[in-house]
Structure formats: C-alpha cells, structure tokens
Amino acid sequence: MKPTKFDYYTPETIEDACKLLVDLGDGAYVMAGGTDLLVKMHRGVLRAKAIIHLQKIKGIDGITYKKGKGLTIGATACLTDVGNHPDIKAKYPAISKAALCTANTQIRNMGTLVGNLCNAAPSADNAPALITMGAVATLKGPDGEREVPLDEFFKGPGMTVINKGEIVSSIFVPDPPKGSGTSYQYLSARGKVDIAAVCVGATMIMDGDVCKDARIVLGAVAPVPMRAKEAEKVVIGNRLATELLERLGLEASKESMPITDMRATAEYRKILVAVLSARAVEEAAKDAQKR
C-alpha cells in the first residue's frame, strides 16, 4: 500500500524537533533511519500526517567512548557504525554482535540502534545485552531532559515510556566493571534476516571462576525484554559448572512467558531459553576472563 501524503520536516536542533512534535500533534512521527516507520506506513498500520526527520540535527549521530565513564550512542548512529566501532568491539562485544545481527546490511546502513529500541519489539536484538549492562536512555522533551534506565524503558509491544513530544537523544552505557564479560545469543528459524525467535543477553562479573554478579535478560519471550531474576540467583556466588548451567537454563525457562506465533511455538521457545541462557552465561564468563 502506498503511504498517503505527509509533510516532511528536517529540524536542526532536538529542541526544534520536540517543539514540532508537540505543535503538529497527532499523526506526527519522529524518523531516524525510517526502516520501521516506513514499513508500518507501507502496510497501512500507521498513517503519518507529518514526518520529523532527525538527520540534520548535529551532535546526535555520534558514538563516543570515554575511559572510566562509558559509551554514548547518539539517536541517529546507524547499526553498521555501532557494530563496527573499534571501542564498542573491544569493550562491549555483545553490543557490537547484537547490532551486526539486526536485519540485513541495507537495513543496518539506514536503521539506528536507538530506533530499534524505540520501536520496542519484544524481539529487539539490541535490547537484552544493553539492559544487562545497565544502559540508560536520555529523553529530551518540552519539559527538559530526563534519564530512564533501559530496564524500565519498555512498557509493552511497541510501547515505551516516551511521552508525547519526547525524543530519545542518546543511550549511555557505563564503563564495563572490572572482571565483567558480556554475551548476546539469538536464534531464528531462517538464519540472518529473520527476527529472533528467542534472544538472550548476559553480563557476568567474575572472580576467577566464581560468579560475583550476573544479569540475564531474555528477548522475544514476554511482552517486553525481561530480566531472568531467578536464573540470576542460581549463578550468583557460585562456581560455573555444567550442572549449574543446566539449572540456570531451566530456571530461566520457567520464568519466561513466550507465546506461539509464526516464528516458533511457546514450547519450543521455552526450550530455546534454557539453551541460549546457559550459552550466554558461559560465553559472558569466558569473555570476563579476557579482561
């Protein structure tokens, strides 16, 4: 279906963009890469009266890493640039992996990491690992700026805490703590291009082979990316062993609340959760040894 006519705006500051969003009211949408927005318009799910494109806003397309502080990913930084960024590859390998397994090359050259989060698909590739690392979103709006931990950002499929007139200007990820490692694991029926049937992010803080702290986040098995808190409890304070990995997988599987859809049945997803969370924890622990 061809999208109906709309007006197109390219504000030069984020304040102007927020103001436009308020002034234009219902039917005005923010666009970064456009790879989700335009698909929804083509399918007729969404009718835009106005599109506010962020591409001309200076200073929000960057990726900066400051030692001792952390990583900032701007709203219009595309997934290709996030995935290939040398500091992200070295310090945050799971963020790089998740970015580079999102969709395909063309989409990654257009689509942004922040856009993937704002679209709020339960299966969003970039959410789980970022949540485990304590990422925080910066939202700018008519009433100023606020910060929301990514853990509290998602409200349901396609729903977030973003209020009318607000725009996510960047995502901040703290410097990885000493002894920490991360992993991102996913599986989809059709390999590269398809959306993940289940995805898991893990961050492990290790002291030798004993886990000091753990964060496990499951994607595509609940209305929002969810912490597997019971599974975390299984590993924290313990030595990693095959039996423990099996137990944490089962615990994560129990906590997950998947549905059956075209990509996988709920039963199969439960099994995948067990396998992928054990894999993620094991890999994150291995990654921690390297640091």
Place this chain on the structure above:
Amino acid sequence: MKQVITLNVNGDTYSLAIEPSKTLNEVLREDLNLTGTKLGCGDGDCGACTVLVNGRSVSSCLTLAVSVDGKEITTIEGLASGEELHPIQEAFIEHGAIQCGFCSAGMEMSALNLLNQNSEPTEDDIRNAISGNLCRCTGYYKIVDAIGAAAKKMKEIKKS
C-alpha cells in the same frame, strides 16, 4: 506539499520537485527512468531495490527521496563505464549467476558495497553481505562464486 531536491545519480545531477511520500525507488524508476533498480517486497526484506547512497547500500524502497537531497546515489546503471562492464557484472555473466535477473541489480549493488570495504572477502563474508538479497532461481552458489571471482578481478585491476 512538493519539495525541490537535487539528486546526484551516477554522476549526473537532477533537480526535481517531488512529494515527500515518494521513495527513492519511485523517483529512480518513474521520474528518472532508471528502471534497472527493481521493486520487490517494498518492506526492505528482499534487496531487489538496493542502491548505494554516499557509498553505502540501502533499500531504495525504504528511503524517502527527500531525505537523500544532495547525496550521491549509485544505481546498477552506474556500474559499467560506457560499453565496458564492471568486473562484478562480468563475473555474474561468466559464472551463470543471473537467471531470471530480477534480483541481479540489487545483488550486484550489495556485492559492490562489500567489495568497496573488503577486497578479500571469505565465503562467509560474501554470504553475510548478500543475506539481505533474495534470489529464487540460483540457490546462491553461483552468485557467491561470482562475487568471489569479482573480488579477485578487482584486486588485479587495482594492482596493475
């Protein structure tokens, strides 16, 4: 309301007044008559519409033409120089990588995007690079072979 934009396509500059809802794909095919770029799914899944914008591959069906105002666009028509085919085009012919031809333009633009960044791709690199381009005829083997051969050819040309 229509907006006036300037597009640089394959080295030629065009000034156009277009509706913001027009995609780059529509402008290329309908306004500029560059029909080498195809339209498949319209959702960014099949890759038939792939073109390069400022040297990077994008889905032209998901690109608003107004958003590429002033940018450099390369389409399949920009690959050959005059009568001389690009090494990627030659390799596709030599390896039988074109059957019905519908995916070929997008496939070759994805190959160009890869070879611009990686002159010695492994088979895995090639398969990754074309994972956003669907082909329903060849089973991909011949396309992968062709891109590998094109990489070698382009490297030799660079050397000489």
